[in-house]
Amino acid sequence: MDEFKTPLLDELEKGDWPSFVSEIKKAAKTSPGAADLLRQLELSYKEKVGHWKHGGIVGVRGYGGGVVGRYSDVPEEFPHVREFHTARVNQVAGFFYTAEKLRQLADVWDKYGSGLYNMHGSTGDIILLGTTTENLQPCVDELSDIGFDLGGSGGAMRTLSCCVGKARCEKACIDSTDIIRDLTMHYQDVIHRPQWPYKFKIKVSACPNDCAAASARSDLAVMGVWRDALRIDQEAVREYIAKGFKINEQVVNKCPTEALSWDAEKQELNVCTEECTRCMHCINVMPKAISIGKETGATLLIGGKVPVVKGPMIGWVLVPFMKMEPPYTELKDLVDKITDWWADNAKNRERVGELIERVGLANFLEVIGLKPVPQMVKAPRHNPYIFWNPEEVEKRG
Secondary structure, eight states: OOSOOOHHHHGGGOSSSOOHHHHHHHHHTTOHHHHHHHHHHHHHHHHTOOOEEOOOOOOOTTOSSSEEOOEESOTTTOGGGSBOEEEEEOOOGGGOOOHHHHHHHHHHHHHHEEEEEEESOSSOOEEEEEEOHHHHHHHHHHHHHTTOOBOOOSSSBOOOEEOOGGGTOTTOSSOHHHHHHHHHHHTHHHHHSOOSSSOBOEEEESSTTOTTOHHHHOSEEEEEEESSOOEEOHHHHHHHHHTTOOHHHHTGGGOTTOOEEEETTTTEEEEOTTTOOOOOHHHHHOTTTEEOOSSEEEEEEEOOBOSSSSOOBOOEEEEEEEOOOTTOHHHHHHHHHHHHHHHHHOOTTOOHHHHHHHHOHHHHHHHHTOOOOGGGOSSTTOOTTOOOOGGGSOOOO
16 A cells, blocks of 8 residues: 555545445555555546446356456556456345354455455345456355355346345334245346346335335335234333323324324324325334234335436335235246236336336236236326315215
């Protein structure tokens, strides 16, 4: 680090937040690749031009994806990043690792790569940043020996990801880690061998809190939910009240659909199940008194993505409720129908949500065999041409 200076990158180390620059500097003490990465990045900041070039196909035996080729366009100046390929390693469902297993992973990467990692980005993979073409195959072979596989890249099913689910969370409605494990094993071919117009992501959140951010980050989001009523322990509610909890201010008035009501005379909290949208707010603020229902399953959302061709999209409801029990045949059948239709009709780099918007939801539903239901409406109650007079609205008793 004494051989060169990085005044522009040094600015990114200032302030309260951790900096990736500091981490690359740590790796640069023992890794020539990390050192040249810093130097090239400093040059990019100075010239305001990225110095990674397009072109070049690189991979490993048996895989069409999982490796992202990267080459410097100034290799004479920075020879140790002449080739700086990325390997995407399929993470464990729920991100459960032992210290021993992570040390094994680190030993392999120190041997063959730059020592730089991106642990669980938007797709979820363990990203190994920076190795040479020569080192790729032996690196992947040794990763396989310690139990790791490559994830997805390119026009493939991307590495599936989930929250911790029932392994650690009492709010979980479905077994998210088991679903991800099962789907990952079932879809090995389309994960490892790109054959689609673009990427297709499946993420699973075990409850509507959506800790995997599935609704915004996946083409098909599987969201745990319950179909029956909230369970309310009235005695526990009274205990909250006795300790000064302001139930109207903190719960009832914040219910987005006014599904909750407080009977001050009976000292009871009531819920209208038909109005409840399972937003989780009441459960989150009164976990000892309110819990999920008993009839659990999942809501499926379609079309979530970040901005690439079009702007960002939040997934909208495709299936309001589906039971989630091994071997998840109903879910797999639906995934197959969706991806087959998308693969046959999408333009290059067109996500499934963008295709549905282009050809229409009705055409999509007809092909995959689902009937339209009110929950599929993307933005309910927003039509300016429909007006309701107060006397026409049936008041809830």
